[in-house]
Amino acid sequence: MTMPVPVSTATTLADLTRRSGLDVLDHLEREVAIPVVDGLQAQGDLIVVPYAFVARAVNPLTTMWQEVPAEGVELLRSAAGGNPHTLVADPGTCRWTREIRDTMGLALGMIETSAVAYLIHPEHGGTGIAPGRYVVRRQRERDTERVGRFGNLGDRMIAD
């Protein structure tokens, strides 16, 4: 479900910047309307999964969560080192940990946020994450060259 966003409607950033002149100014009066999502959402090869979806597969291994710092947390960069997916939030509202167990081996971390947090990417733009607990996972594909030694392995992370 898409949540209501302050001031403007759920117009996306890309829509806004494609428009010109006054039209853009009208829509950008106070805030950019980045849609805020409280369910499952994907940004390229990352996916933000409500914890309830994967509660049986994913568990935190620590009680020591870290606050998302002012400059944000880089969750993943491309193979060439550019294009980071960055998690940002108001200081004191969002904490996260990489120390988790995921039976699928895809989780990068778990997020717990009490206010809207944002996932920002230079090419995909921004997306809002509604308050709640989520797991951030990477995307995988079948390794087309070899079968893993233990049968069920032999998948690989999406490299980009």
Place this chain on the structure above:
Amino acid sequence: MSALRAGAHRVASARRLSDEWRAHGLAARPADRPAAEAAVAALYRLIDAPAPDFVWAPSPTAALALVHDDPRTFPPVRFRSPNLPRRPGDWPVAARLANLVQSQRRSLDRALGRTESWHYEWQRLDTIAEQALNAGVPVPRIVDMVVRDALNTTLRNCVRAPMRAELTPTTGGTDGMTWYGQHDAHWIGHYDVHARLGLAAYRRPDAELLALLAELARSTGWWWPGEGRCVMAERPTEIHTEPLPGALNGERRLHRDEGPAVRFADDTQIHVLHGTHVPTWVTTDPTVERVHAERNVEVRRSAIERIGWDTYIAQAGLRRIAAAGDPGNPGSALHLYDVPPGLWRRPARLLLVVNGSVEPDGSHRRYGLSVPAYFTDPVAAAGWTYGLSGEHYARLVRRT
């Protein structure tokens, strides 16, 4: 002049200065060797080292060969306790320079008020600067957006990162410590612009050091300081870029269709298509066989786009077995293809997916992902790529 008009004036100046620094970062003309050598010699003086000899190389690749061949001039800069130098003066020049600049940056950050407790107004990231100003966002934060963030995106993420991936080997000897000259312009420009707009006053030694680093960012390519000798690389002879999609502050990414996006005088080349760093074969000779041997999904996509998706599907002999709407990605479909035996070394199917975000020309990027051969439902196959069931993936709200 009202505060708002003063702010607008500063933002306009910040844009102009950001453009200037970006131009230095993207400059493709010969280095100003006398200026660069004078600045490096002055840096050596600051750490009480005699001025070095200078060796110029036509590219970072050629420069790194000189560095790797000379471990006495370029000793390792990472220490463990057994080989830790006893006195500060015994540390390699590269390490002492790095320490000097690191403590200077801490001092500059303090002058800007950027201490541990600094809180960004990050919600306004991706906002048009002039609108953010009217909305009451503080001028220094807007200047950060227009200068630091934009230059960081262009020079660090979109230019330097693919150049590093191509030019710096991931194995082999130490490369001492690389300084990036024009490709350090993002952080040097950030401090410089705040001072030039009157938003910060730095201690005199910090301002002098910053001026030397700014001189290097304006005059040269990458460089490696060693004991008594400094290896300097020339700037590229060509850099080709295009605007980053959705850029609000002049952000650009590397791109060139018909040849290397970056080229040096010794014909060292870096191929980049719409920001994606690719091997040379993608631009010169993309084939279905090479696509299927490639592990990087963006490289595969770029190569298939050169071949054309329809031609690729026909040449690879892919047979479509199912299609479904992509949940959370309105107007886009997921296509599942059967792959002829022998194309890959194990049975698998190909899932064709569409990017959620739009390219500047209005198109959406498409990607081919390999999935287990047992899937018949594209939605279930897409869910599998994230470790989710088809039922869960069907609840995808939004894809960007």
